[in-house]
Every structure is written in structure tokens, then in C-alpha cells.
Amino acid sequence: MDIRAAAEMIGKREFALLKTELREMMPADIAELLTELYRSEENFGEKDLSLLFRILPKDTAADVFTFLDTDLQKVLINAFSESELREVLDDLFLDDTVDIIEEMPANVVSRILKAADPQKRRQINELLNYPEDSAGSIMTTEFVYFKDDDTVSECMARIRSVGLVKETVYTCYVTRRRRLVGTISLLDLLVADKTEQVGSIMDTSFVSVHVHDDQEDVSRLAARHDLAAVPVVDDENRIVGIITFDDVMDVMADESAEDIAKMGAVAPQEDSYFETSVWSHVKSRIGWLLVLMISATLTGFITNRFEAQIAAVPLLVAFMPMLTDTGGNCGSQSAAMVIQGMALDEIVTGDFFKVIKKELAISLICAAILAAVNFTRIMLFYHNIMIATVVSLTLICTVVLSKLIGASLPMLAKRLKQDPAVMSAPLLSTVVDSLSTLIYFTIATRLLRL
């Protein structure tokens, strides 16, 4: 069902038909439909939207709610009665509730907390206290665990009774004196002897993360070991939560987007592009722009020193952009390859000299090809063998140097515990620009006897 069909049914008050149509749709798609209706010209108000929300099957409604924008969530919460709000909250997983609360203004937060029962409120407050981007901040406390001397039939009974309100029951956790000692899959329980103790059939090779571990490390671990859920433990190795694959996928998508932003020299932002105000956009960009603008003047000072040479042979200036651009491109290629390699765990910081050796070989071949093409081009257009020689020699030095610098910077950043992607193309091009300009005019002064 598209927005036009939905709008028409709302207009004609055909809610029974609408209900049937909605039943065939995925929660994320229903959320998108609601958002489109909310943003459309026809201006469906909170009354229409909350009406639409109310005809959703109860178990779908909470799911749909998690997929909505913060704006629309606010609108709906305001339209809900206390009992409706409680109903939605009851069906939400704890980690989703916390995600929603984090984005809400104080008055909405207090309404949500009041609607939750005391135990849930306590858990929400605990989760809210974990540092941003930590495992604790994205985990849910809704998981199933057994004691190691529980029997298989006791475990199955427990799953049947609590299963539907837990985020996943397909991997359960086994504890001994509250410590995490193993994992067991629902399938293993299903095929096991009913009288067996779970401690004797559990899987003892498992990984866990600490509540304060970084969410990016958690997502890498989950991807590395193909885990549907990662258990989270505290200092005493007691299991306090789990992080499920859907949150891992969200972290992966966010981190990948953040890397793109960093490579473009933009400070990371919390909200989506349109939700972020113009001023916040300016703030996240102007810092790098100023730093890079000021540092680019270094190249200016260098050219200043060679003013006499430029006045004598103004043609030299014509090749400056090509030289600095090619240097910058070579550098960012190497940087991208190293950043990519480190992200995929193919390159570790110990590989420094292996990488440098490889980049040296690659850069020499690239330099030779580029210099040959360039020499030919200058000879054809300008018939000036001296200029062609100066430019081609500079090109060779620039290509080799920038590839080595481009490959080194991300590894250096990693060693200094900085994000490799921050040592990005722009910073690189500033360094490469001044170096290549210096080399260019030095070679020109010597060879052209200026």
C-alpha cells in the first residue's frame, strides 16, 4: 500500500480495509508510511496518525514505534493516553525504550518513566547511565539464562513461559554462582535428553564483552564470530545483558557512515542530515576548514620564496595544480587502502615496513607511467624539453613521497590510538601540497638556472 492509497482510505474512513492492508506490511514499511503521511502536504495531524497507530495489531505497534523518527514518536506519545502509552512500552524491548528516551525532551521522559513499572524503571535508569557508544548503552537486559544444574526440561519450560517477552531465546546463557560459564542454543536443548543437566551439554567456548567496551569492538567481534547475540558481563563476569545482531547491524551502518564523514573532514553528528540544523552543520565543518585553510598557507609561503623564479618563468605556475593534485590523489589512494586493510584486520600496526615496502614498489611504477605520459604531453603542447624534464622529475618525487606519507599517516594514527580515518585526504593534501611545491621550485631553480 502506498501513501496515496492510505491517504484515500483515511479520508474515506475505511479503517477495516486499512487494517487488513496494514497486516500484510512489515513494521519498518508501516513506519515509513506513517512518516510520509506526517510529512505530506495534506498534513495529517496527530489525531489521524494516532488513529492509524491504534488499529495496528498490538504486537506490531511497538515494533513500528521503534522504526519512527524522534519527531513522530513525540507527536504520538503526546496523543497517547496513559494506558495506551503503558501498552506500547510493555511491548518494547528495553534497549529500544532507552534509545527512544535518549532523544526525548525531559517532560516526555518523565511521562515514559511514570508509565513504566518500578522494575522496568530501575532497569531503564541503569541502562541510561552507561557511557555513550559503550556495550552497556546498546545492550538489552532481556535475555534467558539458566543455572548449570537446571535440567533440559526445566530450561524448556522456562523458555516457553518467558520466551515471547525476551529479545532472543535462540541462544541462552548458563551461569554458575551468577558467573557466565557457557551458552546453549534452543536447538541443542530441543534435541537433548530431557533429564540432562544443562551444564553438561552447554558450549564452553564462547565470547563475551564488558559493559564498558566500545560498541564498534562489539560489532567487529559479532561479525568475526558470526554471532546472533553477544553476552555482556560486568567486572565480576556476571552476565548483565546481551547485544543482538540487529543492533550490531545498526552499529556497522553507523560506523561506516561515520568513516565516510571523517574521510570528508566532517565531525560526526548524532542526528540525520535534515534533522541537524544549519548551525550544527556549520559547527561540525568549520573547525577542519579553518585548520586546513591556515595550514594550506604554508604552501603559499613556499611559493612566496620563489617569487623571482615565477616572475621569470610564469609558465611554471601552470603545472602547479596538476602536481599538487596528483600528489594528493596518490596519497589518498594509499591512505584509503591502508584504512580499508586495517578495518578488515588485514593490516596491523606491526606491518608498517611491509606496507612501506609494497607502497614503494607500487609508487615507483605509478610514478614512471605518470611521468612518461606527462613528459610526452608537455613536449607536444609546449615543445620545451627543460620544463618537461623539471615537471616529470618533480612528479616522480611527489608520487613516491605522497604514497609513502599516505600509507604512513593512518598507521601512525592507529599507533597513537587515534582513528585512522581522521588522518584523511584533506590533511594529507595539505602536507603533500607544500612538499611537492618545495620540490618543484627547487628542481626548477637548479635545472633552469633561475
Add this chain to the structure above:
Amino acid sequence: MDIRAAAEMIGKREFALLKTELREMMPADIAELLTELYRSEENFGEKDLSLLFRILPKDTAADVFTFLDTDLQKVLINAFSESELREVLDDLFLDDTVDIIEEMPANVVSRILKAADPQKRRQINELLNYPEDSAGSIMTTEFVYFKDDDTVSECMARIRSVGLVKETVYTCYVTRRRRLVGTISLLDLLVADKTEQVGSIMDTSFVSVHVHDDQEDVSRLAARHDLAAVPVVDDENRIVGIITFDDVMDVMADESAEDIAKMGAVAPQEDSYFETSVWSHVKSRIGWLLVLMISATLTGFITNRFEAQIAAVPLLVAFMPMLTDTGGNCGSQSAAMVIQGMALDEIVTGDFFKVIKKELAISLICAAILAAVNFTRIMLFYHNIMIATVVSLTLICTVVLSKLIGASLPMLAKRLKQDPAVMSAPLLSTVVDSLSTLIYFTIATRLLRL
């Protein structure tokens, strides 16, 4: 257990102890240990490694095998007897088997196919025929499905009997006359009435992908709907396979690395950084370098036209790098934000004018700040109000123009069904360089009356 401890135990032939230690380790970590031993100075040969592999618990061995590098997989396959090879293959999921086969030389492939039973061989051959990066190429054919008139107890019996050899049983598929009509989770089966028909309790709101859909679309769909497995159907809507969350995570990691490479103007590569030869590295980089070098000469031609002005005021050259760099940086910031927004589905191509409006506002503020700082700096260092005015005016035009171009290029690419990341920083900087140079000398000529 680290490599040193393992090497010592192998040296002392303490295999019982080694076996106990290995039992506590995750398959991916065992694979890393094997790889480190294989690559270490002490040169553990195929004999030691295949010995180590043989003492692994049978169900772990196949898992470990999937995590190994192609090189080491080849070494082990060569060391295996026919029956050992068959044992490992029996425990591998079909999609993993196909991944391995795709990287092997012909003689190894024929050994693997011979070792597989006829039904498996047929399925492998089918999977091998799907186009690269299609849903069919990453799916597995090992899934559990029921007919819609099967009862819950029939379904549970089926899961118990075939569960352990299927990649996941936690979501099962319901068919009617071989068409996919619904899904049902193991948990729902577990809590349902045993005599109920599965067709009456199945979930009819589900998504599926076509065998020829792109793997990136599949991974986005799985992440969007938080799916642990995505069913794959053929033209007739018959279910032919499933793609599980672990493969989705792999695709996400690969695509994110590919985006970084593209933003760095490197053509994507199949193998890891060190496995790729110097020549292949050169080939994946030299194309863009040549294109960008040649196009950068456009800026050269523009400066050529202003040779007289440069000879008259050589100081003008000093500000060229700062102007072109700042333009490039502004452009790549906007490009990064738009690429990121499109990757997260926050920006669609229909938002073109909304984006342009927002970028215009952002760029005007950034331009004002940068121009003010720059004007002050030039006045302090050079005490030349005319030059300061020319440079600052150019800066304003450049910043605004490059932000608009930077935001437009990725959206244009998307509209032309190209990858937005390819319209990357390097291509952008070439365009911005020539534009800013042209603006600079035009303004300078007018204002300085050159």
C-alpha cells in the same frame, strides 16, 4: 592460547593438552592461530597443521575451515585423504562450500566435487552459476520449510530430525503449492497448540528477495527490517534459499571497505592488501590517477591564460593553493554528508532542492567566517588591502560553489544509477580547482586593473 604456547606444545608433541586448550577457543580464533603458525618463521609444514586440524572436535573443524585464508585451505585440502575431505565437506554449509570453491584452482575444485555426494554436487553447481554479488551467490539452500497444512507437531518433528544440518531453524518458511506464503519462528511453534495447522498461525507479513537481486540491496533490507534470515525466491515466487545474518554482516563490512576505496579513487579489489600483487595494485590505481592528472591540466590551461597577470603580481600565486584546497575541502565535506545520508536512507534523490537549499545556507555562513579570518591574516602579513579583498571575494565564491557541486555530484551519480562514492573527493577537487582558479584571476584582473 597464543602462538608461542601452541608452537611449544606441537614441538613437545603434547597433543592431549593442545586438544583441551583448543576446545575452549572460538573457531575464528583457532583459524587465526593456524594462520599465524603457517606464516611463522619456524615454518610449520602441512603435516603439523593438518595434524592440529585433525585433533579438533568434528563439528568445530568445519567451522574453523571456513575462517581460514584461501592459501591455508589449499594446503590442508592437499594434505587431506579422500575420507577426511568428505568429512569436512559434510559439515560445511553449502554457501561456505561454494565460497571456498570459488577461490580454488581447477584441480582442487574437481577433488571437492568428487568428494561431495551427487545431490550436494548438483546444488553446488547451481549456486556457482548465479552472477557474482547476487543474492543467489551468497544464499544457502539449507533451510527448513513446511506445507501450510502441516500441523505444529509435524513441524517440530521435522525440525528435530533435520535441524542440526540446516543453517538456521529459528525462522522456518511456509509454502503452498511450492510458493512462499509465510514465515514461522521456532518460538511460535514451541508455544503453539500441537494440533494447529502451521498455515493458520504463520506470519504473512514478510519480505523476500529475488535470486538475482544485488547483495548490497539484500543487506540493506535485512538491516532495515532486523532480519536474522532473508528468504530468496525465484521468478515463480518459489523459495530456493536463505541468506543469514552472518553473511549480511560480511556484505556490510565489504561494502563499507569498498566505499572507502572508492572515495580514495581506487578501483575495488577482490583480495586482501598483502595478497594482491604490486602489479594489481598499480592497475587498480593508475586509471584514476591518469584521468585526474590529465583533467588537472585544465587548471593549468586557465593559469596559462593569465600569465601576464602572474608576471605582474607574482604574489597572486601564493594564495592559489589555499583557495583550491579550501574549495576541495568544502566540496568533499558536502559530498561526504550527502553520501552518508543516502547510505542511511535519510536523503533520497527527490530531496535534491532541499539539500541544495540547506547547503547554500551552510556554505554562506562558512564562507563568511573563512573570508573574515583570511582577510585579517592577509592584512596582518602583507598589509595589502586589494589582495586581501580579491582573495576573500574569491574564497566566498569558491566555498559556496564547491559546497553546491559537492552536494550535487553524488545525487547526480545516484540518479544516473552510478555509485555515489565514485563521484569522490579527487574528481571533485579537479572541478573545483579549475573553477576557483578561473574566478580568482577574473576577480584579480578586474579589481587590480591588470
